[in-house]
Amino acid sequence: MIGLLKGMATTLKHAVDGETFTVSYPEEPPEVSPRFRGVHKFSQERCIWCRQCENICPNDTIQIVMDDSHNGEQYNLHIGQCIYCRLCEEVCPVDAILLTQNFEFVAETKDEFAYNMEELRNVPWYNSIDPLEAREPDREAWVGEGEGEVDYQ
Amino acid sequence: MTLPTTIEEALPVGGVAAEAVAALAAATVIGTFVMLNTALAGPWAKRKITAAFTDRISVNQFGPLGVGIVVPDAVRLVSKELIVPEGADRPAWDLAPLVLVFSALFAFAVIPMGNGVHLADPAVGLVFVFAIASVASLGLVMAGYASNNKYAFLGGLRAVAQNLAYEIPLILIGISVVLYTGSLQMSEIVATQRETLVSLGPLSVPGWFAIVNPFAFVLFLVANVAEVGRNPFDVPEAPTEIVAGYQTEYSSVYFVLIYLGEFVHIFLGGAIIATIFLGGPAGPVLPGIVWFLLKIWAMFLFTQWLRSAVPRVRIDQLIEIGWKRLLVLAFVNLFATATVVGVLAA
Amino acid sequence: MSLQRQPVGETPDGLDYDALAELLDGYVLDREQHLNCEAFVIRPDDVAAVLSTLRDRAAFDHLSLVTAQEYRDRYESIYHLKKYDDPTQELSLVVPTPRDQPHSQSGADVFDTAIWHEREAYDLVGIEYDDHPDLRRILLPETWQGHPLSLDYNQDKPQIVPLREHANPMEGRTDVADRSDTMFINIGPHHPATHGVLHLKTVVDGEQVVDIDPDIGYLHRCEEQMCQQSTYRHQIMPYPDRWDYVSAGILNEWAYARAAESLADIDVPVYAQVLRTMSAELCRICAHLLAIGTFALDIYGEFTAIFMYAVTDRERIQNLLEELTGQRLMFNYLRLGGVAWGLPEPRAEYLETVRSVMAEFPDRLEEYHNLLTSNELFQMRVLDTGVLPAETAKSYGATGPVARGSGIDYDLRRDDPYGYYDELDWEVVTDDGGDNFSRALVRLQEMEQSARIVRQCVDVLADWSGEREIQSDVPRTVKPGGEVYRAVEGAKGELGIYIRADGTDTPARFKIRSPAFSNLQTLEVLAEGEYIADMIATLGSLDIVLGEVDR
Incomplete structure (x- = not known):
C-alpha cells in the first residue's frame, strides 16, 4: 500500500507544483539549435555547379539539369523526400547550399515540395543567427579532405 | 420537499396535468444539470486534470482556461460518421448506448442535491439507486455482444465479470449504512448524518458516515472505482489490451452516448458516496447544492488521480480481489456495524 | 564430468582455430579469413552436426546471426557464432550451396534463433533450409514472387496480387486446431499496444493465450538493400538512424561505423571516441526512457503520467543532442573516422548544461522507482510473468536488457x-528474475550507469588539453575488401553489421543483425499460457522497435 501511495503522491506533486513543460507552440516557437537542419537554402551566386551535392545525396533528392557548356542551369530539390542528412551542405566547397532553421513548411500535394532554384533561394531565415558563423569552427571536419581525387563532375 | 412538488405549487393550476408538467420540468432540470456537469467533465476537465498531472498545458484556446473547447468538441463528435459494423446485432447494438446513459441518469432521480433539487424521495431510495445503476451491466453486455467484434466481446465479458464481483460488496457496504440510519430513504440518510457526532469546542463534527465508519468508506471507494470501471479496475476497456473493449465499434453519436454514460456513472458514483458517506449537500457557509457539486467533483478528481498513477490489475486478479478480499471485508464490515448498532440500541 | 572440461580451442591468448578445426x-x-575471425567452410548437410558440436564441445552458445547471400556461382549461408562468456571469441561457418539446388540443412534444431533468421534468409535470398520446422516467408507477404536480394530478381517488375489471393491471409495459420472453446484473434497490426505495426496471430482460450505467432514485415523498408546501393564514405551513415528510430540513432550509427572502420582500417581519434561515447550513452538513456514509458502505458493505461514524465525527461536529453548533432532523432552524427561536429561553442557552457541535466537524473530515476518498482500493484502485475530462463534466452539469441534481465x-x-x-x-547491470519486472528494473538501472558514463565523459572533455581532433584523415572514396561482422551494444542489445566488400565503393552484401528481431522471437515462449494482459506487458518489456525488427 505504501508504494501505491508513494506513486500517487508523486503525480500529485507534479499536479500541484503547476509547472508545465509543453509550450504554446505557434505563439512561442521552440528554440532551435544553430546546427539544426531544416529546409535548404540555395545561393545561385555562390554555386559553381560542381554537382558534388547531387552525387553525395543518398536518395536523389537533388537534381541538377544543365548542358555541357553550363547553359540553362536548373537546380531542383524535392524537399518532400529529403532526409535532412546535410551531406549536401557538408560537401559543398563554396557554401552555396545551407540547411536553415526553418522546419515549418506545408503543401497540399507532394508535388509542391519539388522546389526549384527560385523557391530554394526564397526560403526564409527567421532567426537572427548567421549559420556560417555558427558552424564555422567545425567546418573543415565535415567532409574530411583526405587522399584521393575530387570528382567535380 | 422535492423539486416537482415545488414546481407544482408554483403553478397556477393543480390536478394531474400540473403534476405531470411539474414532474417533467423537474426531470428536465435535473437531467440538464447532470449533463452539463458531464459535458464539462468529458471534453474539458478531464483534459485539464490529466494535463496537470503530466506537466502539460492542454486546451487553452477558447474561453477562460480553454473551457470553450466543449462546444467545438461536441460539434466534432456529433458530426462524425456513424459506422455500423457488418453483422452487428442491430436493435441491441443501437440500444446499448442508451441503456448505458439512462441507467446512470435515472439513478440521479432519487439523489438529494440540496436546496430542494431532489426529483423523488421514495422510501426505497438506496435500493432504487443500486438497482438502476446496475442495469448498466446489461448495456455493457449488449454493446460487447452485439458489436460482432472479438475485442468488444472480450470487453463485454470482462465488464460482466467485474460488475458481478463488485456490485455485491458495494451493496453490502450500502446495507451497513442502512443499519446505521435505519432507513432506505435518501432524505432520511442525509438527515441522520446531519446530527453532530462530537463537538470540539466551537467546531462540531457532523455524523457523516465516512467519519463514523472510515473502514466502510474506504471499501466503498474501492468498490465504486471498480463499479465505474476506472483505474486500477478499467479492464473492460483496457485500451492497451483489448483496444477499447465493448466500445470498440462505436462511433459518432453512439460513441458520445457511451462516453457520456461513463462520465454520468462516475458522477453517480460520486453522488452516491456524497449522499451516504459525506452527508449529501451538507456543509458550512455555501449553499447545499454547491457543496454537493464540490463533493461529486472531488470524487471525479479522485478517479482521474488514480488513473495517473495506479496500474491496471489483471482480470483474474481483479476477480480475486473482488470475491476473495472485498466481499469478505464487506461482510466483516456489515457484521461489525450490525453489532455496534445493536449494542448502542440496547 | 563433461561440464568440467575446458571448451575446445580456448587458450589464454584467444581462440585456437587449429584445435577447432x-x-x-x-x-x-x-578455412577462410574474415576480418573479425576465421570462417570454416562446411557441407550443407552437416550444419546441425557442426553447430551442435561447437555448442557442446567448444562453448559457442550464441548464434548471433545467419547471413545469406548469393554469388555468381553459389549461394552462401554464414552462421556467425559467439560465446556469451566472451564475445570476442568468434567463429563463422560458411555453408555454400549450389545455385541450381539451394538446399541447406537447418540449424534450428540446435539454436532456436535460427528459425527466424533462416526464414529471413529464405525470404530475401531464396535458400531453402531442409528440416526447418516452419520455412515460410517472414518479412514479405506470402504472395510475393521471387527473392529480392537474389541476383536475378527484377526490381522493376511490379508485384501484382489480385484481391482474392488476399481473401483472408490470416486464416489457418496457427498451430492450434480450431476448437470450439478457443478464439482466433488478430492483435495488430493496428493495435494500441503493439508498439508499431506488429501483427500477432493469437489463439486465446478465454483470457489466456494458447498460441501466438508474430507476423512481422509491415515496416520492411529494404534497409539492407539501400545500404548496398550507397557509398561507404557518406551515404550509408544517415540510414542507421532509421532502424531503431526512437532516439537510439547514434548507437546504430556506431554499429555501422565500427564495422566499416574495421573493414577499411580507419583509426578514430580519442577525442572523437569520447564524443561518440557520450552521445551514444545519451541516446541509450533516451531509448530506455521511452521503453520504460511505453511499458508503463501497457500496464497503467493510456492516462498514466509515467509516460509523459519519461517523454519529458527524454526531451531534455534530446535538447542536448540537438545542440550537439543538429537534430533530435535522425542525428547523422558519426562519420567514418570520427564525428561530424565537435562540441558546440561555447564549450564550457554546453558541458555545464549536460552536467546539470545528468546531475538531476538520479532524482528523476528515483521518481520512476516510486511510480513503478515500489508500487505493489505494479509488482503484482509484472513479477513472475513472462519468465525467460537464461538457457532459453541464449538459444534464442536474446541480448541487451532482455538477456541481462535473465541473468x-x-x-x-x-x-x-x-x-x-x-x-x-x-x-553491467544484471538481474536474475527473468520476468517482466527484471527487464524493467535492468533498464532503469542501466540508465543510471549511462548517466554515470556521460558524467565521466563530460569530465574528460572538460579537462581535455590536447588537440581536439574530431575526425581522422579518411580518403574521399573508401573502397575496402574482405568480409567482416562487427557488433556494438545498441539500445536493445547486440546490434551487428555484416559487410562483404568487393573492392567497389558500395557493399556487396550488407546484413543487419537486429537485436529486437531476435528478442521478439522469444515472445512465443514467453507469452503462451499467459493472460492477454501479461502478453501485452511482456511485449512491452521486450522493447521492440518495428523499424529495427523489419528493417
Missing part, C-alpha cells in the same frame, strides 16, 4: 570493448 575434423572443407552477464561495451568505454568506470 581438429574438433570438426572431416567437416571442415576449407546473462553479456554486454559488448565491456566484453568486446570499443569507443572509450574501457577507460571509464561503470558496471
Whole structure:
C-alpha cells in the first residue's frame, strides 16, 4: 500500500507544483539549435555547379539539369523526400547550399515540395543567427579532405 | 420537499396535468444539470486534470482556461460518421448506448442535491439507486455482444465479470449504512448524518458516515472505482489490451452516448458516496447544492488521480480481489456495524 | 564430468582455430579469413552436426546471426557464432550451396534463433533450409514472387496480387486446431499496444493465450538493400538512424561505423571516441526512457503520467543532442573516422548544461522507482510473468536488457570493448528474475550507469588539453575488401553489421543483425499460457522497435 501511495503522491506533486513543460507552440516557437537542419537554402551566386551535392545525396533528392557548356542551369530539390542528412551542405566547397532553421513548411500535394532554384533561394531565415558563423569552427571536419581525387563532375 | 412538488405549487393550476408538467420540468432540470456537469467533465476537465498531472498545458484556446473547447468538441463528435459494423446485432447494438446513459441518469432521480433539487424521495431510495445503476451491466453486455467484434466481446465479458464481483460488496457496504440510519430513504440518510457526532469546542463534527465508519468508506471507494470501471479496475476497456473493449465499434453519436454514460456513472458514483458517506449537500457557509457539486467533483478528481498513477490489475486478479478480499471485508464490515448498532440500541 | 572440461580451442591468448578445426575434423572443407575471425567452410548437410558440436564441445552458445547471400556461382549461408562468456571469441561457418539446388540443412534444431533468421534468409535470398520446422516467408507477404536480394530478381517488375489471393491471409495459420472453446484473434497490426505495426496471430482460450505467432514485415523498408546501393564514405551513415528510430540513432550509427572502420582500417581519434561515447550513452538513456514509458502505458493505461514524465525527461536529453548533432532523432552524427561536429561553442557552457541535466537524473530515476518498482500493484502485475530462463534466452539469441534481465552477464561495451568505454568506470547491470519486472528494473538501472558514463565523459572533455581532433584523415572514396561482422551494444542489445566488400565503393552484401528481431522471437515462449494482459506487458518489456525488427 505504501508504494501505491508513494506513486500517487508523486503525480500529485507534479499536479500541484503547476509547472508545465509543453509550450504554446505557434505563439512561442521552440528554440532551435544553430546546427539544426531544416529546409535548404540555395545561393545561385555562390554555386559553381560542381554537382558534388547531387552525387553525395543518398536518395536523389537533388537534381541538377544543365548542358555541357553550363547553359540553362536548373537546380531542383524535392524537399518532400529529403532526409535532412546535410551531406549536401557538408560537401559543398563554396557554401552555396545551407540547411536553415526553418522546419515549418506545408503543401497540399507532394508535388509542391519539388522546389526549384527560385523557391530554394526564397526560403526564409527567421532567426537572427548567421549559420556560417555558427558552424564555422567545425567546418573543415565535415567532409574530411583526405587522399584521393575530387570528382567535380 | 422535492423539486416537482415545488414546481407544482408554483403553478397556477393543480390536478394531474400540473403534476405531470411539474414532474417533467423537474426531470428536465435535473437531467440538464447532470449533463452539463458531464459535458464539462468529458471534453474539458478531464483534459485539464490529466494535463496537470503530466506537466502539460492542454486546451487553452477558447474561453477562460480553454473551457470553450466543449462546444467545438461536441460539434466534432456529433458530426462524425456513424459506422455500423457488418453483422452487428442491430436493435441491441443501437440500444446499448442508451441503456448505458439512462441507467446512470435515472439513478440521479432519487439523489438529494440540496436546496430542494431532489426529483423523488421514495422510501426505497438506496435500493432504487443500486438497482438502476446496475442495469448498466446489461448495456455493457449488449454493446460487447452485439458489436460482432472479438475485442468488444472480450470487453463485454470482462465488464460482466467485474460488475458481478463488485456490485455485491458495494451493496453490502450500502446495507451497513442502512443499519446505521435505519432507513432506505435518501432524505432520511442525509438527515441522520446531519446530527453532530462530537463537538470540539466551537467546531462540531457532523455524523457523516465516512467519519463514523472510515473502514466502510474506504471499501466503498474501492468498490465504486471498480463499479465505474476506472483505474486500477478499467479492464473492460483496457485500451492497451483489448483496444477499447465493448466500445470498440462505436462511433459518432453512439460513441458520445457511451462516453457520456461513463462520465454520468462516475458522477453517480460520486453522488452516491456524497449522499451516504459525506452527508449529501451538507456543509458550512455555501449553499447545499454547491457543496454537493464540490463533493461529486472531488470524487471525479479522485478517479482521474488514480488513473495517473495506479496500474491496471489483471482480470483474474481483479476477480480475486473482488470475491476473495472485498466481499469478505464487506461482510466483516456489515457484521461489525450490525453489532455496534445493536449494542448502542440496547 | 563433461561440464568440467575446458571448451575446445580456448587458450589464454584467444581462440585456437587449429584445435577447432581438429574438433570438426572431416567437416571442415576449407578455412577462410574474415576480418573479425576465421570462417570454416562446411557441407550443407552437416550444419546441425557442426553447430551442435561447437555448442557442446567448444562453448559457442550464441548464434548471433545467419547471413545469406548469393554469388555468381553459389549461394552462401554464414552462421556467425559467439560465446556469451566472451564475445570476442568468434567463429563463422560458411555453408555454400549450389545455385541450381539451394538446399541447406537447418540449424534450428540446435539454436532456436535460427528459425527466424533462416526464414529471413529464405525470404530475401531464396535458400531453402531442409528440416526447418516452419520455412515460410517472414518479412514479405506470402504472395510475393521471387527473392529480392537474389541476383536475378527484377526490381522493376511490379508485384501484382489480385484481391482474392488476399481473401483472408490470416486464416489457418496457427498451430492450434480450431476448437470450439478457443478464439482466433488478430492483435495488430493496428493495435494500441503493439508498439508499431506488429501483427500477432493469437489463439486465446478465454483470457489466456494458447498460441501466438508474430507476423512481422509491415515496416520492411529494404534497409539492407539501400545500404548496398550507397557509398561507404557518406551515404550509408544517415540510414542507421532509421532502424531503431526512437532516439537510439547514434548507437546504430556506431554499429555501422565500427564495422566499416574495421573493414577499411580507419583509426578514430580519442577525442572523437569520447564524443561518440557520450552521445551514444545519451541516446541509450533516451531509448530506455521511452521503453520504460511505453511499458508503463501497457500496464497503467493510456492516462498514466509515467509516460509523459519519461517523454519529458527524454526531451531534455534530446535538447542536448540537438545542440550537439543538429537534430533530435535522425542525428547523422558519426562519420567514418570520427564525428561530424565537435562540441558546440561555447564549450564550457554546453558541458555545464549536460552536467546539470545528468546531475538531476538520479532524482528523476528515483521518481520512476516510486511510480513503478515500489508500487505493489505494479509488482503484482509484472513479477513472475513472462519468465525467460537464461538457457532459453541464449538459444534464442536474446541480448541487451532482455538477456541481462535473465541473468546473462553479456554486454559488448565491456566484453568486446570499443569507443572509450574501457577507460571509464561503470558496471553491467544484471538481474536474475527473468520476468517482466527484471527487464524493467535492468533498464532503469542501466540508465543510471549511462548517466554515470556521460558524467565521466563530460569530465574528460572538460579537462581535455590536447588537440581536439574530431575526425581522422579518411580518403574521399573508401573502397575496402574482405568480409567482416562487427557488433556494438545498441539500445536493445547486440546490434551487428555484416559487410562483404568487393573492392567497389558500395557493399556487396550488407546484413543487419537486429537485436529486437531476435528478442521478439522469444515472445512465443514467453507469452503462451499467459493472460492477454501479461502478453501485452511482456511485449512491452521486450522493447521492440518495428523499424529495427523489419528493417
